[in-house]
Amino acid sequence: MQPAQVSLNGIDKRFGEPQALRNVSLEVRGGEFLTLLGPSGCGKSTLLRIVAGLEVPSAGSIAIAGRPVDTVSPRDRGVAMVFQNYALYPHLTAGQNIAAPLVMRRLNWWQRLPVLGRAMPGTRGLRAEIADDVARVAASLNIRHLLHRRPSQLSGGQRQRVALGRAMVRHPVLFLMDEPLANLDSGLRAHMRAELATLHRRLGVTFIYVTHDQVEAMTMSDRIAVMFDGEIRQIGTPETVFRAPVDLDVAGFMTHPHLNRWPAVGRDDGTVAVAGTPVPVIADVPAGAGVTLAFRPEDGRLSTKSVGGFVPATVSHIELLGSDALIHARRETADTADGSDRAVVRVAADLTHGLAIGTPVWVAPDAGRAWCFGADGARLSDQQRRAA
Amino acid sequence: MSQVVSTLPSTPRRVPDRMALLAERRRAGLLLATPAAVLLFCLSLGPSAWVIVLSFTDYRLGVTALNFVGLDNYAELARDPHFWNSLRNTAVYVAVVVPGAVLSGLGAALLIESRSRLRQFYRVSYFMPVAGTLVALATAWEVILHPSFGLANLMLEGLGLSRMRFFSDPDMALLTLAGIGIWELVGFNMVLFLAGLSTIPRDLYEAAAIDGAQGGLDRFRLVTWPMLGPVTMFVIVLTAIRAFRVFETVAVLTQGGPNRSTDVLLYTLFTEGFRYFRTGYASAIAVVFLLVTVTLTLLQTRVFDRRVNYDR
Structure with a gap:
């Protein structure tokens, strides 16, 4: 699948005062690893959630892969998202968590019923396909042996992988990540940085990554967009942003x-x-x-x-x-x-x-x-x- | 020159050895637990034990002597058709009230949670029956459901339906009481469900939206219902115990009638113990009541809690 370009045009978001996002425009290239970097409260997470469709902008328009998605539900935008707290369903096993996006899309309402659903025509075949897909993703993340465990029985790093698996399993054209490494200890964080960068190269899809950590932004990104006070101050390669910051805020943050x-x-x-x-x-x-x-x-x-x-x-x-x-x-x-x-x-x-x-x-x-x-x-x- | 006042003793208190220190800590622990233990015994364990003892006697209220009669009271219970009738009525009442009050409580909580305005107003109005005195409220229901001038029958007539004899029809009376029972418990259950809903992390709903859940029903099945599991279990058991204890409405509105169709366990206990003064026999009924309540509680803590608690 072609990696998706993302075009944001004049995005405004008001929750009240001060304005969360002010006239933000951004072109994310297909297949690129773009990081939204900034201090907390700068609007980077809000911008990501607007791309996901979880938040509706007050003004402006968004296109993903050339298709305007302003009125498209999160489900149909073809994006996957990894949350800071992973947002795994605690009552489902790791395997069921990874399967959730497939179950919600491939099975209809009746086929998803707990007991009755198994008896519906076609359920058995679809369930088997989903199990195959989950096993494939789990193998690529080295978590096959954890699939039967509940999130509460997993370590932080393992939960992180399950959350990644749930995002990868339906081959999205765009990955959104909201500070996914923030809850890991520093050693694991350094390890996962390298792993995420490798994952990005292997999948070849577009990543939009939100962080307040300058090192994460420098080490993984193709380009960094530095945000302050609801605006993108500078966008460029890690080298450019580091060596030639446009203003004192960016220089200080880098x-x-x-x-x-x-x-x-x-x-x-x-x-x-x-x-x-x-x-x-x-x-x-x-x-x-x-x-x-x-x-x-x-x-x-x-x-x-x-x-x-x-x-x-x-x-x-x-x-x-x-x-x-x-x-x-x-x-x-x-x-x-x-x-x-x-x-x-x-x-x-x-x-x-x-x-x-x-x-x-x-x-x-x-x-x-x-x-x-x-x-x-x-x-x-x-x-x-x-x-x- | 200012004076330095120290709250510390000039020399630290000497602790002879480790064993003495541990013994002292143990004594302090026991001392601190004593008030609660005394209260627990006086108000709960002691009376329960006394009732169990009485159930093996022929004690009558006001009589000074009592004889141990072994299991005679229980043998009489087993033969007593009135007891079985009241046990069955109680079971029917619980079977109607529990699903009714739990589902309405959940529904009310979901509806209130989903709107931002007037939330407080709805919360208070649903909770009102819980705060009110049931005996007084039962009197209000009596007026509303009065066969000739009650509001309910006037409305039924206005809709072109026939009048109903809510309390005097033996097939109707228990269901009417169950209806009042549901109304009484909905508010409390709703508050518990609202508390449960507020603990569900928002990002689970967001993950569900991205995973493909569309509309409230999908969200409810994937997130809300499983996450409410522990609260739901608690609400079901609590509602069952409270429904099992139905008494006030029966005493005020029907006195067990018509034709013993609303005779429930606690009402039978009341008539045996305080109308016929057969305290020993009433104690045996109380023991049966106690057994059912304890079973329900154990069921909650031992079985259900484990199945709906995902942190273990």
């Missing part, structure tokens, strides 16, 4: 654990000044303009001696992570309330020798890896400087 954000002023020599210290960056900052200089901890540099272009600070906390360490420092500035005095730099662990809380240090970003954001939060283009 950074772990803390994005350094320093107030700076543009100078006319191609640098910005942070509290009087000129720092070289590649950005189109007009002279005299107030901007925010931002860089990731791993893109910062640390010196224990005063160096030109480095900003003075004092070590406030040291986190040893194993092979590397996070050095938290504070700049001497009057304005500390918004965290703009913080400087977090990731260094190799053996470079922490001689550092202690209170040690004066000097911090600067890698010139090529820092961004400047204007007062409206948008990243200032760096094309002109690069060309020059």
Whole structure:
């Protein structure tokens, strides 16, 4: 079956104030793994549920595989969904859970009756076909030996597989996943990330995946759509979104654990000044303009001696992570309330020798890896400087 | 200088050894359980045991002496056609009231749950009979169902149907009482079902919608009914026990008549014990009553709970 394209056009959703979704348009390519990434409450789950048909948008239109589905029931949209809590039927065994979508579609109302249904003409053959299909899916997920168990007798990871099986069993053209790994412990989550990516390649169908986890989005997606406040701020490959975030929100969300954000002023020599210290960056900052200089901890540099272009600070906390360490420092500035005095730099662990809380240090970003954001939060283009 | 006040003793209380500590904990546990145990014995276990003892005697209310007569009371029960009649009437009453009150309670809960406005109003109006005094409400029913000027018969006449003798027709009287019994229990069952409905996770309905359930009937069969299993079981047993205890309406409206057609177990117990003062014999009836109630309860906890509880 052809993997489905999904077109969302001008989707609005109001539950009251604030608006849950604002004029969202999105083209999901056939066969692509697209992740909706954003903080909780940004509308990503609502958008997914609108695609599934569980939620009706206040305005806008949706097409799946070129067919408008605005008035089509969830059943007939040809989509499968995996829920965060798996939503397995607790009274049915794993096998019956996986069979449920087939039973609901292939058997009529009378054939589904508990005892009488077995006696209806054709039921036996259909039941046997369904059992074959369930066995095939279960084998591909390595859960054949669990089919007779109830969900309460399964571990989190096993429930996850049963939920996947229930989604896969009728060969949908589109998979929707709502934070499916959120309830797993971290080791299992890393394992399931790889497995989901493999599953996507094997099935070759379109996946729309909702998460608030930057790592899940980076590791599995073909493209990421980053959402804030009911809007898609940026859509692109993981590489693009990571390396060239369009605004300060996206940059902050794609950074772990803390994005350094320093107030700076543009100078006319191609640098910005942070509290009087000129720092070289590649950005189109007009002279005299107030901007925010931002860089990731791993893109910062640390010196224990005063160096030109480095900003003075004092070590406030040291986190040893194993092979590397996070050095938290504070700049001497009057304005500390918004965290703009913080400087977090990731260094190799053996470079922490001689550092202690209170040690004066000097911090600067890698010139090529820092961004400047204007007062409206948008990243200032760096094309002109690069060309020059 | 401010004073530091410590609530801790200056030196920790000494615990001689582990055994003493355990013994002390055991004593504290017993002490804490005592009030509940005393109440349970005085109000429930003690009287029940006393009734069982009395059922083996010829005790009569007001008489000071009593003789043990062994199983004589039970032998008399087995021969007594009035007892069998009242047991059968009670069984018919339970058999009508349980499905009636459970299904109407479920129906009312589903209807109320599905609408957003006036939900509170409906909830209260269905629950009213539960909160009211049944004796007073029974009097109201007596007026409504009065053979000549009752509202029910006036309505039947208005519809061109013949009048009915709700309480004086022996074939009709027990069913009329069952109808009132259903009306009395629906509200309570509805509240229990509403509580059960509110615990069903929303995402199960969403999974059902994606899996292909279309319309309320599919949803009900795939999600609502199985998820309500434990509540339904509880409601059935509770309704059966409450129906089995029918007494007030019989005492107020029919006094067991006409022609003993509404004589039920508790009413027979009442007449034997408090009209004829045959306390020993009435105790034997009470023991039969106790046995049925305990059986129903055990059935719920031992058999049904296991079959409808999916977490085990």
